[in-house]
Amino acid sequence: xEFVHREFGHRIAIDDLAKMSNLSVxxxxxxxxxxxxxxxxxxxxxxxxxxxxxxxxxxxxxxxxVALECGFYxxxxxxxxxxxxxxxxxxxxxxxxxxxxx
Numbered sequence: 257x258e259f260v261h262r263e264f265g266h267r268i269a270i271d272d273l274a275k276m277s278n279l280s281v282x283x284x285x286x287x288x289x290x291x292x293x294x295x296x297x298x299x300x301x302x303x304x305x306x307x308x309x310x311x312x313x314x315x316x317x318x319x320x321x322v323a324l325e326c327g328f329y330x331x332x333x334x335x336x337x338x339x340x341x342x343x344x345x346x347x348x349x350x351x352x353x354x355x356x357x358x
Contacts, residue, residue: 270296273296284296300327304326304337305326305338305341308328308334311325312346312353313353313354314354319335319346319350322346323335
């Protein structure tokens, strides 16, 4: 399993995160779930969606660009994840919550 580090644009494997925290992968996952009530990958997904929501509110970037910049594989993957979390598509979200004329 890999995560994208947004600032540097490179992938970080969960194995590397475990090594950085001096834990095995299973210990990291267990402790993360105990502390945050979710897996590390669920957390990363929520952070990605939060970043995407902010970009949709604050920019006019194409939805596909927002998806890629926030670590999603493509616009389709992003739209599915966004709809599950928010109940609406990214474009609908932008229309409702972006400032400016509606």
